[in-house]
Amino acid sequence: MSIKKRYDLMIPGPVSVEDEVLAEMAQPIVAHYGREWSDLFNETVEMAKQVFQTQSDLFIMVGSGHYGVEAALNSLVEPGEDVILVETGHFGHRAVELANSHLAKTHVIDVGWDDTVKPEQVAEALKAHPAAKVLAIVQNETSTGLANPIREVAQICSEHDVILMVDGVSSVGGMDLKVDEWGVDVCVTASQKCLEAPPGLVLVSVSQKAVDHMRARKTPIAGWAMNLLKWKEAADEGRFFQPYYITMAVSNVLALHKSLELILAEGLASRFARHQEVGAAFRDGVRKLGLEPYGSDEQASGIVGVFRVPEGYVDTDIVSFVKENHGIQIAGGLSRLTGKTVRVGHMGPGARMDKIVPVLDALEHWLSSEGLLRKK
Amino acid sequence: MSIKKRYDLMIPGPVSVEDEVLAEMAQPIVAHYGREWSDLFNETVEMAKQVFQTQSDLFIMVGSGHYGVEAALNSLVEPGEDVILVETGHFGHRAVELANSHLAKTHVIDVGWDDTVKPEQVAEALKAHPAAKVLAIVQNETSTGLANPIREVAQICSEHDVILMVDGVSSVGGMDLKVDEWGVDVCVTASQKCLEAPPGLVLVSVSQKAVDHMRARKTPIAGWAMNLLKWKEAADEGRFFQPYYITMAVSNVLALHKSLELILAEGLASRFARHQEVGAAFRDGVRKLGLEPYGSDEQASGIVGVFRVPEGYVDTDIVSFVKENHGIQIAGGLSRLTGKTVRVGHMGPGARMDKIVPVLDALEHWLSSEGLLRKK
Structure with a gap:
């Protein structure tokens, strides 16, 4: 068996990656240790730090975004300790589940899945739960396409x-997130979204403050894989030989190395602007077709374009039509938004006008075929 | 920066993989969900089950061998519960560390790092620690190249x-391990050794008995990533759409799918025989050069050829010489065997006479250059 049908991938990750990135995946396998390899690995880490806009530690782990979020929560919050989590969608909710699975005492700022958090809600929660020493939030909620105001939230956290x-899984590399300047202690992203590489790696930055916090725990962090201090220990000790305790996914690192080169060559500022422009154009196009973009333009991340499914239809009606008739793969709603929303990833290589216009054309075709077209 | 020097990879994993497997890594990225993808993923799982010789559940996780071992221990043993672990080398020791990191009460059968366990040692330990309901053991100890007698150990565990x-990380696909017939409840392997695929995936089989054991726990399994019941839940619920809760490393799965096809086309019996023959030939060749193979021929796994470094030298003397003068990468000793042993992986594509002869030639060259050659 092999994958027979290939679609133009416009889902919110994984993204279609550039040919030169794919080519790295097919390089002959090399050892995951030794000076030459660790130099390349460390260079990959340094490039990732530039994209994270941080000079703190950054670990590249084999895994998915989930692993990174779980590792952060497992490392930062002891069983029974208080943690505040902002929930504005599926991935915010997932973080709550992950924290609960490690027996944290979770306090959820339940904003609803059609909104973003207001800074004052964060301030209130911090006052209401003074025992909580950690707050977790998603930047771009991939399930809604709406971005929480991280800069403002960071300011409030800093004051407290x-x-x-x-959780910058779908935002890092696609929208501004100044980890050091804003004061983000732990930031997580994955390889397959705005970093434009194949899935299989998760990247986690950890500030000195977060390291100190972990080191001051009363109980040791459980396990190794989800233990950021273990990753730090291995990185520090094995810097010039093997900066992790596992067999690294070397091919995926080579691909990420290449994609980070492309990202830095483009430049972060122009890259973020490109995502913003394309995101705005997509919402505009959707609106002109008579469809309703999710949330407000101010909340929209510019990375995932989300709109509501017209009454009387479900998401798969649209997703299947676009796939079958236009060869483009887009996504439906997640968990409690299943059926109700359609999500289009315009990330990295997909954040281009010539990539979203065919999607808008396909949507117009669907609307027209259903007699729903009322162009504005 | 890029990897400039390529060596013929004869380390004990990752292995050099076949071109057709590498080519799969460079296939365009596809979504990690949907019927067509899940069919391919499930077929990969089914092929892996054939190599594991099991009909039980088998989960493919993004990760390294370590993750699989940790997930098994975290899922099978509750904090404070007794577990018996057989230590015959670095990876047996690692399992002890991982179990300790999850607060298990570990009882170690400390065999020494130059031997394999005797079935009666296992029987004694089970009698001495009747509260222990789980026993962990490595099949081929990658650090020594010696294989524990799993069939006999399984028989004793079954009786108790x-x-x-x-831990079949370096053995599954290279030596016989009849998971179902022998009664192995949880078996772990990784993609990059005898499965001949790039690193990045770990495979874990779980018997119904092990599932029942996990479900009967007094405390829930901590976390998700290291929680085999969570992987089972996602696999059962998402069978025909997305049989895991994460973004799967799709490229790595495509490569593994291809490598499993190659493995099954060769046939397990002839494959195991090939590894045995090449392993024996390597030990023979080493001996003829006047070097001392590690352990006895009966204990040797046939997968990793290990020999002692001659007095007055360290492993890197040999490893560097072979690398620089012959373009072949072999490995030194691990942790407490650092300096003392040299390890040559003859796994998968490397388990061929035309791959080990150049290594033996290189070793002869080194011995000769040091005036140590005393061919037998």
Whole structure:
């Protein structure tokens, strides 16, 4: 068996990656240790730090975004300890589940899945739960396409001396997230979204404040894989030989190395602007077709374009039509938004006008075929 | 920066993989969900089950061998519970560390790092620690190249109704391990050794007995990534759409799918025989050069050829010489065997006479250059 049909991938990750990145995946396998390899690995880490806009530690782990979020929560919050989590969608909710699975005492700022958090809600929660020393939030909620105001949240956390953990899985490399300047203590992203590489790696930055916090725990962090201090120990000790305790996914690292080169060559500022422009154009196009973009334009991340499914239809009606008739793969709603929303990833190589216009054309075709077209 | 020097990879993993497997890594990225993808993923799982010789559940996780071993221990043993672990080398020791990191009460059968366990040692330990309901053991100890007698150990565990977890990271696909017939409850392997695929995936089989054991726990399994019941839940619920809760490393799965096809086309019996023959030939060749193979021929796994470094030298003397003068990468000793042993992986594509002869030639060259040659 092999994958027979290939679609133009416009889902919110994994993204279609550039040919030169794919080519790295097919390089002959090399050892995951030794000076030459660790130099390349460390260079990959340094490039990732530039994209994270941080000079703190950054670990590249084999895994998915989930692993990174779980590792952060497992490392920062002891069983029974208080943690505040902002929930504005599926991935915010997932973080709550992950924290609960490690027996944290979770306090959820339940904003609803059609909105973003207001800074004052964060301030209130911090006052209401003074025992909480960690707050977790998603930047771009991939399930809604709406971005929480990380800069403002970070400011409030800083005032309360609370550790801030940001799930930047779908945002890092696609929208501004100044990890050091804003004061984000732990930031997580994955290889397959705005970093434009194949899935299989998760990247986690950890501030000195977060390291100190972990080291001051009363109980040791459980396990190794989800233990950021273990990753730090291995990185520090094995810097010039093997900066992790596992067999690294070397091919995926080579691909990430290449994609980070492309990202830095483009430049972060122009890259973020490109995503913003394309995101705005997509919402505009959707609106002109008579469809309703999710949330407000101010909340929109520019990375995932989300709109509501017209009454009387479900998401798969649209997703299947676009796939079958236009060869483009887009996505439906997640968990409690299943059926109700359609999501289009315009990330990395997909954040281009010539990539979203065919999607808008396909949507117009669907609307027209259903007699729903009322162009504005 | 890029990897400039390429060596013929004869380390004990990752292995050089076949071109057609590498080519799969460079296939365009596809979504990690949907019917067509899940069919391919499930077919990969089914092929892996054939190599594991099991009909039980098998989960493919993004990760390294370590993750699989940790997931097994975290899932099978509750904090404070007794577990018996057989230590015959670095990886047996690693399992002890991982179990300790999850607060298990570990009882180690400390065999020494130059031997394999005797079945009666296992029987004694089970009698001495009747509270232990789980026993963990490595099949081929990658650090020594010596294989523990899993069949006999499984028999004893079965008699005591103890769950058996086998670290088959470097053995599955290279030597016989009849998971179902012998009664191995949890078996772990990784993609990059005898499965001949790039690193990045770990495979874990779980018997119904092990599932029942996990479900009967007094405390829930901590976390998700290291929680085999969570992987089972996602596999069962998402069978025909997305049989895991993460973004799967799709490229790595495509490569593994191809490598498993190659493995099954060769046939397990002839494959195991090939590894045995090449392993024996390597030890023979080493001996003829006047070097001392590690352990006895009966204990040797046939997968990793290990010999002692001659007095007055360290492993890197040999490893560097072979690398620089012959373009072949072999490995030194691990942790407490650092300096003392040299390890040559003859796994998968490397388990061929035309791959080990150049290594033996290189070793002869080194011995000769040091005036140590005393061919037998």
